[in-house]
Amino acid sequence: MSRRIDLPDLSPLAIGAAILGAGGGGDPYVGRMMAEKAMRATGPVTLLNVDEVPDGSWVIAASGVGAPTILYEKIPSGREAAAAVQRLARHIGVETFAICAAEAGGVNSMIPLIAAAQLGVPVVDADGMGRAFPGLFMETFHIYGMSGTPACFASEHGDLVLLDRLRDNYAYEWLARGVTMRLGGHAFVADYPMTGKDLRQVAIPGTLQLALEIGRSLLEAQSSHADPVEAVCAAAARGGYGSGLRLFTGKVVDVLRRTSDGLARGTITVQGSGPDAGSVMRIDVQNENILAARDGLPICTVPDLVCVLDAANGLPISTERLRYGYRVTVLGIPAPAIMKTAAALAIWGPRAFGYDFDYFPPTQADVQA
Amino acid sequence: MSRRIDLPDLSPLAIGAAILGAGGGGDPYVGRMMAEKAMRATGPVTLLNVDEVPDGSWVIAASGVGAPTILYEKIPSGREAAAAVQRLARHIGVETFAICAAEAGGVNSMIPLIAAAQLGVPVVDADGMGRAFPGLFMETFHIYGMSGTPACFASEHGDLVLLDRLRDNYAYEWLARGVTMRLGGHAFVADYPMTGKDLRQVAIPGTLQLALEIGRSLLEAQSSHADPVEAVCAAAARGGYGSGLRLFTGKVVDVLRRTSDGLARGTITVQGSGPDAGSVMRIDVQNENILAARDGLPICTVPDLVCVLDAANGLPISTERLRYGYRVTVLGIPAPAIMKTAAALAIWGPRAFGYDFDYFPPTQADVQA
Numbered sequence: 001m002s003r004r005i006d007l008p009d010l011s012p013l014a015i016g017a018a019i020l021g022a023g024g025g026g027d028p029y030v031g032r033m034m035a036e037k038a039m040r041a042t043g044p045v046t047l048l049n050v051d052e053v054p055d056g057s058w059v060i061a062a063s064g065v066g067a068p069t070i071l072y073e074k075i076p077s078g079r080e081a082a083a084a085v086q087r088l089a090r091h092i093g094v095e096t097f098a099i100c101a102a103e104a105g106g107v108n109s110m111i112p113l114i115a116a117a118q119l120g121v122p123v124v125d126a127d128g129m130g131r132a133f134p135g136l137f138m139e140t141f142h143i144y145g146m147s148g149t150p151a152c153f154a155s156e157h158g159d160l161v162l163l164d165r166l167r168d169n170y171a172y173e174w175l176a177r178g179v180t181m182r183l184g185g186h187a188f189v190a191d192y193p194m195t196g197k198d199l200r201q202v203a204i205p206g207t208l209q210l211a212l213e214i215g216r217s218l219l220e221a222q223s224s225h226a227d228p229v230e231a232v233c234a235a236a237a238r239g240g241y242g243s244g245l246r247l248f249t250g251k252v253v254d255v256l257r258r259t260s261d262g263l264a265r266g267t268i269t270v271q272g273s274g275p276d277a278g279s280v281m282r283i284d285v286q287n288e289n290i291l292a293a294r295d296g297l298p299i300c301t302v303p304d305l306v307c308v309l310d311a312a313n314g315l316p317i318s319t320e321r322l323r324y325g326y327r328v329t330v331l332g333i334p335a336p337a338i339m340k341t342a343a344a345l346a347i348w349g350p351r352a353f354g355y356d357f358d359y360f361p362p363t364q365a366d367v368q369a
Numbered sequence: 370m371s372r373r374i375d376l377p378d379l380s381p382l383a384i385g386a387a388i389l390g391a392g393g394g395g396d397p398y399v400g401r402m403m404a405e406k407a408m409r410a411t412g413p414v415t416l417l418n419v420d421e422v423p424d425g426s427w428v429i430a431a432s433g434v435g436a437p438t439i440l441y442e443k444i445p446s447g448r449e450a451a452a453a454v455q456r457l458a459r460h461i462g463v464e465t466f467a468i469c470a471a472e473a474g475g476v477n478s479m480i481p482l483i484a485a486a487q488l489g490v491p492v493v494d495a496d497g498m499g500r501a502f503p504g505l506f507m508e509t510f511h512i513y514g515m516s517g518t519p520a521c522f523a524s525e526h527g528d529l530v531l532l533d534r535l536r537d538n539y540a541y542e543w544l545a546r547g548v549t550m551r552l553g554g555h556a557f558v559a560d561y562p563m564t565g566k567d568l569r570q571v572a573i574p575g576t577l578q579l580a581l582e583i584g585r586s587l588l589e590a591q592s593s594h595a596d597p598v599e600a601v602c603a604a605a606a607r608g609g610y611g612s613g614l615r616l617f618t619g620k621v622v623d624v625l626r627r628t629s630d631g632l633a634r635g636t637i638t639v640q641g642s643g644p645d646a647g648s649v650m651r652i653d654v655q656n657e658n659i660l661a662a663r664d665g666l667p668i669c670t671v672p673d674l675v676c677v678l679d680a681a682n683g684l685p686i687s688t689e690r691l692r693y694g695y696r697v698t699v700l701g702i703p704a705p706a707i708m709k710t711a712a713a714l715a716i717w718g719p720r721a722f723g724y725d726f727d728y729f730p731p732t733q734a735d736v737q738a
Contacts, residue, residue, distance in 0.1 A: 159535045
């Protein structure tokens, strides 16, 4: 059943998307401002379930690409995503029935809403990551056989670059990075054009609604003095993800950051407190939180979400804002089954991020070990 | 009057194009091999004068972009330029009436012939540089108001990238470099689409025929034991360029090369002999030979051509092949008037290459000073 996303939804959506961002994906703040501006001009956006898209109708993914922090300095015109979608649809000679998200986590939860509001089309409640990930091929769209190209990149100057046909989605990632860097380090892209029939096969359904519900539950828990972390765990489970596990509670005592291979890498060290006193949690970061290890033992890993929440109010803290002294709760949210097939784990399991072990689900026993 | 370019023309064309390359533009060898292969399959290519293109018919420029030396290691499929032209024509919704050269100097003299042979269309005897230059905006096409985009880049893998609309031709240069680097450092491009009417306004006419005539004259002089340098000078003057001047004769005693800002920069030092004994010539290189200075005094500068010829046989020596001990004749060939308007000198005069003086024509008095 279709619903509407209106202005009051943007704040909880931003919070939920930041949690799905698992520490990365960019702060949804600038995106939320852009979505607010667009929706003030156009009214609410219709959110469709994947089964509401006719088989032969075309859906195009819209997102930002590049370093999200650049958005604070290189201000978007606000029309880029819509321009990219429009140009891509014209390029392939189809009508855009709806927009979907390439990435539900972080700032990219907002970009489809902006483009949809401006183009007067609905958004489909689905994405290709189920969270945030650093690569354009880290998409169920790719994993289950869709081509990222043709794709259209747009800059704030009105520049339009079409990656028309590339040998594969790895070449797409490679070319897209080069184009994005030359467009100033951040750009907007319309990609993975596909029909409703294909979308249903390859997308992770319900992830925008999930982000919205997580955000709403968290805000409601805050205002009713309930436990916001419990509320997030319950909302994730209702949305088709696993019920969240409290992995650790403590104080951030060290944050190490470095940039290599175009990724923000780092390690966060949390000194345990309360039931975790005497233990240490290490969180490895590659743009997103990739792995949580308790006293040296990995206990939660990609593609499951490792989320760092402010212990006081449950709000997510992105890796770029984390620093010494924060009291945090580290939460593990198991990703849904479509993200954990053998094909999916080959793209975004621990080995894809350089670890020499296979994916394993987090367990209560490990957490309490 | 239209003519034909056939297999026996490719060898003199390559020599003449290397002279127009002014030390740069890449060795036409690989391009000539590709053109031979294409023309063996298809027969000769028709060469049209600019006034043979109907006003409303479309001409597309075809060339290689990136470091020409990469062609020796990253072997082209041979179909890239034709694929790029075809895709661009389809993109803008026109029929390709003919191909023209973006750059008559060096390897890019050959690329239009390959695409034209494969597509079964003529080549227009014109280009946008009148020689070789290192930038995609260093084109009379750009100087006199044409847009380089939409442009299509093709790789040997069949990758196609469309730069659809960019803010200006400097953004085009910037994006094109990024795309080319990601396509492996060398790619093929179809760009500056324009009608016959526009082409006549903005192109340098007759430059392919000029290269052909220079090459033929040089080979004929060699076989008749005449002076090949004289033959080159006379052919240039017949082709609408100034009559060449012998700037210097001597031995290469030092070659300094470095790569900075993506350009092959360097300095060549020639110790004078014969009438130039006791003098020294310095040639400054930025991909092409930019400036010739005699005993510290500049005597020939861009956009005029500074060509280094083997003193024994008159054949051009590209900067990458120059080394200690070569006996050389340095020749200055004045470029035609269309390349020396104020608008043109702003793009490729000495100041555009970092010198703090204006363009001046080479004179016999300077040469003998």
